Amino acid sequence: MNVSGKSVSKAARELGFSHSDIIITHDDMQRELGKISIKNGGSANGHNGIKSVIEHLKTDEFRRLRIGIGRPPNDDRTHDTVSNFVLSRVPPDEMEIYSNDVFPRCKDELFKSLH
Structure with a gap:
């Protein structure tokens, strides 16, 4: 994810997408586990x-x-701690929350944002 800009840019050019057609999904440590939001720009x-x-x-x-x-x-925000936190395997109990609750809500929010 940290160097995905090159791929996103290339895909947008080759597929003829405008910037407003692009939706990037990403993790956010500023939000509690499972909270989702859509942001424009x-x-x-x-x-x-x-x-x-x-x-x-x-x-x-x-x-x-x-x-x-x-x-x-x-709430340790040192570089190593943050890197280990975001790059570690998601614990099974959290993965269950994502699979059963968060991902379905993401789908619903994305479809709502397109209209």
């Missing part, structure tokens, strides 16, 4: 993958579906 808020997409598209005008993953243990 704006800054990357420290998310390296979104920074990469903005850099390669040369705009921040695309939609983002943000999925809350909560914070690292003890």
Whole structure:
């Protein structure tokens, strides 16, 4: 995800998508586990993958579906702790929450945002 901007930009060019057609789905530590929101444009808020997409598209005008993953243990925001937190395997109990609740809500929110 951290270097996905190049791929997103290439796909948009080759498929003829405008920036307003793009929806990036990403994790968000600013939201509690399972909370979702859709955002149109704006800054990357420290998310390296979104920074990469903005850099390669040369705009921040695309939609983002943000999925809350909560914070690292003890709210430790050091680089290593954050990296380990976002890159570690999702625990089975959390995966169940995503599968049974969060992902269906994401689908519903995405369809609502298209109308």
